[in-house]
Amino acid sequence: MAGIGRLSTKGSVLLLCDMQEKFRPTIFQFTNVVSNAARLLQACRILNIPQILTEQYPKGLGPTVPELGAEGLKPHTKTSFSMMTESVQSSLKSMGDPQQVILCGIEAQACIACTAYDLLERGMEVHIVADAVSSRSQTDRLFALSRLRQSGVFLNTTEGVLLQLVQDAKHPNFKEIQKLLAHPSPDTGLLAFFSSL
Known part of the structure; x- marks a missing residue:
């Protein structure tokens, strides 16, 4: 059924947005957010879902933080707020124009x-x-999520995404994904968002 937001490993791509050194001291829950993004990246590698990484003006904001585990991904550098630069669009085209995007990173607004x-x-x-x-x-984070939801974005959690991607304990990669979920995702302060819905 179209429009319900059911994730699939086929036709999906993971976009990792601007998780860079200079943001470390200023971003709310930075360590936990990057930890969750790292799990998503590991899972997408296991499930053969392609990944795209961007860096916002790395000369001033520094490189991607090492704990993301993005070694081997060549960052697309940008100055625009949108990740949809010419080079990213070209990469998406070479991936067969995936129609589902799993998006994480900073900043929300x-x-x-x-x-x-x-x-x-x-x-x-x-x-x-x-x-x-x-x-x-x-x-800014909570209002951005609320505004994006109004625009038709699907909101989910790290664990929710990973379980939707495998969908069945019989999935050949389920045990590997299960290991990534051995510990609950760290709290990133989202309860205030849901109490306002």
């Missing part, structure tokens, strides 16, 4: 929002992993 709007305008299905997205301000 800036690069995540602008990327999501660009993707939605292209008719793509956008899944934002709420516990793998943040901002400097929790207020």
